[in-house]
Structure formats: structure tokens, C-alpha cells
Amino acid sequence: MSFIKIYIHLVFSTKNRVPHLSTFELRIKLWKHIKENASEKGIYLDLVNGYSDHCHCLISLGSGQNIEKVVQLLKGESSYWINKNQLTQDKFSWQDEYFAVSVSESKVDAVREYIKNQEKHHQKRSFADEYQEFLEKNNFI
Template identity: 35%
Template sequence: MPGTFSQLYIQIVFAVKGRQSLIAEKWETELYKYITGIITNKNQKLLAINGMPDHIYIFIGLKPSCCLSDLVREIKKASNEFINNKGFLKSKFEWQKGCGAFSYSHSAVDNVILYIQNQKEHHRRRSFKEEYKEFLIKYRIEHKDEYLFDWIE
């Protein structure tokens, strides 16, 4: 029987609105499980999820029938509602507009998973801003700094 065969690995990165450190350690696992459910219900394969109080990394195996921007929009919308409905914060939670999406070959999958799993250790040595700009340069993505995330200095 003919079929569609693909190997699409995408790392998604997005930040809390205003780059505020709002994702608390005491409920981040619950948030990650919720996002995992969204991805699974959209028939995509979650490979890794982790983050910091002000941003999140999601690594997926993406099916070609999935529109990445629709998936990210759904993850952000549903997780906003989840966080706000759970009352994790006294104020309203929102993700910043936009995201980063970076593709990888199959040979890089294990390294990307390890990288995402070790985010807290990694960010002791490098800021998110440094890391994100490095991604853009490494992947030769043209950009203007004023269109990047709002950085808290």
C-alpha cells in the first residue's frame, strides 16, 4: 500500500510575554504534560519538552500534513487557557507573539533531545538572548533585532 514517508524534526522555541519569569518549577511539569497532550492529540510525535521560567523548548517529529504555525498557535492558545484556568498565577499569563522553529537531521535527534533536557544547566552558562541569536546566525535566518522577543535587560 502506498504511503507518505517523512523525517521532519523541528525544535520550537517561544517565550513568555515580556520575557517575564512566570513558569514556576512547582507547576512546569503539569504544563509540559498538558502541552504533550496537545501535540499527541494533533497526531505529532513529541521528542522532548523543557524550558526555563521565561521560555520553552519543544522538539517534535512533524508529519508533513501538519501546518507548523497552526500547531504552535494551538499549543500557545490552549496552554494560555490552561495556565489561567488553573490559577497558577495571580495575573494573566500570555506567551509572546512569534516563535523560533529550527529543523534537524535524524543524526542530530539524540543531541537535540539531550540539549533540551539539560536546559537549566545550559542556561547557567549562556543567556536565552545569546542562545537565540546564535540559532538565528547558525541557521542563516535574516532578522532584525527589533522583531525578536522583548528582552528584559
């Protein structure tokens, strides 16, 4: 038996960063749905949370999974579900791009805390600022 534990911090935004997920109730419903959908598809989604224009996920990739396919399954199905249930005024879609970095075992708890505190975090800081910091911190720019 193979033992695999590859944690990924995944972040993706709404198309053009439109704040479609503007209510706490909608976000809670969406995060619950994404978690359930991930489970049905055999994706280990440790934690999901976000704010009005983006989503954070802590995922552990399994054998045979790759980040591109996991992201496609999570984003594609959730945008379909939002539109099917008419949960936003306008047509909903996620931005094509996403941010994904590996997380060492020693940092998993810190990433969980960061993801859990999105509501509080974004009362002080915009997603654009957060995203820029992610890019710099992880040497993408």
C-alpha cells in the first residue's frame, strides 16, 4: 500500500473578481456544497473557506490525482451548481487562473487557521492585496 500526503493550498477567484459571494449565508452554503462534491469525487478537501470574490481550499492530493484535474472538478461543478440554483443575480463563473502551492506538514495547521479566518482577514485587507502577497511570498514574481 502506498502512503501519500501532498497538501496543496489552492486559491481561485470569481471571474473579474466580481463579489458574487456577497452574503455570509451564500458562502456557507457554497463551501458546504464544494466540500460534499469533493468527497463524492474522491478529493480530500481538508478545509474550504473564502470571501465575496474568492475561495481558499486546503487539499491533499491522492494517488492518481493532479492539481489541474482537481481544480477543474471543484470549480466547474460549483459554478454549474450556483447557476443551476440561481444563487447569484448574474451568471456566475470562476476566473480561469488559480494559485496553488504545496504546504509542508509543519505548516498545515497555520494554513488551516489562515483559511478559517477569511471573514475577519478581509475586513482589513482586499483580495487583490492578499493575492499580490501570495505571488511575492512564493516567488512567482
